[in-house]
Amino acid sequence: MSKKVRIAGIVRESIVDGPGIRFVVFAQGCPHHCDGCHNPSTHDFNGGNLVAVDAIINEMKKNPLLDGITLSGGEPFEQPEAFGELAERARELGYHVMAYTGYTYEKLLTKKDEQRLRLLENTDLLVDGKFEMKKKSLLLKFKGSKNQRIIDVKKSLLLKNTVLSEV
Numbered sequence: 381m382s383k384k385v386r387i388a389g390i391v392r393e394s395i396v397d398g399p400g401i402r403f404v405v406f407a408q409g410c411p412h413h414c415d416g417c418h419n420p421s422t423h424d425f426n427g428g429n430l431v432a433v434d435a436i437i438n439e440m441k442k443n444p445l446l447d448g449i450t451l452s453g454g455e456p457f458e459q460p461e462a463f464g465e466l467a468e469r470a471r472e473l474g475y476h477v478m479a480y481t482g483y484t485y486e487k488l489l490t491k492k493d494e495q496r497l498r499l500l501e502n503t504d505l506l507v508d509g510k511f512e513m514k515k516k517s518l519l520l521k522f523k524g525s526k527n528q529r530i531i532d533v534k535k536s537l538l539l540k541n542t543v544l545s546e547v
Contacts (some may be wrong), residue, residue, distance in 0.1 A: 382433035388422040388454055390436070392443065398423070398478040398505065399547055400447025402457060403440045407454035407463065408472035412482035416513035422454035427508060433466045440475065448476030448504075457481050457488060460495035467502035478505040478522075485531050485542055505530045505545055 391397070391404040406419065408428025413420075421427070435531055439535045456463040456479050457478050467547045479499070482486065485508045488496055500506070507530050515525035522530060535543040 382437075383434070383465045384430040384432050385459055385466060386425075387431050388419065389447040390439070390451075392473045393445075393480060394441065394450070396522075398449040398476070400476065401443075401445050402448055403443070403446050404450045404452055405436060405438075405456075405466070406452050407456040409458050409480065410453050410455040412455060412510050414482065414511040414513075416516065417511060419453065425458075428454075430513045431532045433462060433469065434539050436466060437469055437473070440470065441473070446475065448478060450475070451479040452481055453482070454483055457483055457496055457499060460493065460520065464499035464502060464542075467499055470501050471504075476505075477503050478481070478507070479503045480507045482510045484508050484531060485529070485533075500533060501537065503533045504523055505537065505547065506533050519521060 386408040388406040389409040394402045394404045397404045409425035410423045464467055470477055509528040512525040512527050515527050530545045532543045532545040
């Protein structure tokens with residue numbers, strides 16, 4: 381039986397939340413409360429709906445055009461066990477996995493949390509860092525403010541150094 385994840389919503393096809401055609405899952409619950417957040421309704425950890433990982437995977441399988449899944453927020457790394465299972469299963473099916481987090485990549489590594497590490501290890505691209513209104517730019521690809529980075533997680537873990545991606 382699959383884990384359940386608390387989500388704010390799903391977008392079944394997106395071209396703005398990562399490379400290619402994406403299935404986007406918005407996590408419910410976020411501790412960051414970034415000024416200017418474009419999803420403030422996702423902050424409440426008790427909001428949204430519980431959905432089985434199986435149900436999300438089954439929805440993805442219905443669309444043969446999908447290139448990948450994007451885990452957005454809220455904060456996916458606050459539900460690492462369920463989102464880790466979702467990311468792992470999506471990758472096993474050949475989907476590219478991208479995740480957004482208000483934490484920095486380095487902070488996620490220093491937490492020494494096995495579930496967060498599992499989610500990270502099953503993520504291809506990570507957009508890290510809090511959204512900063514003073515650094516907002518509409519010209520950035522797949523991120524909202526200039527302080528955020530797009531990290532190639534596989535290369536970063538392999539080289540034990542943060543490797544940025546040009547996507």
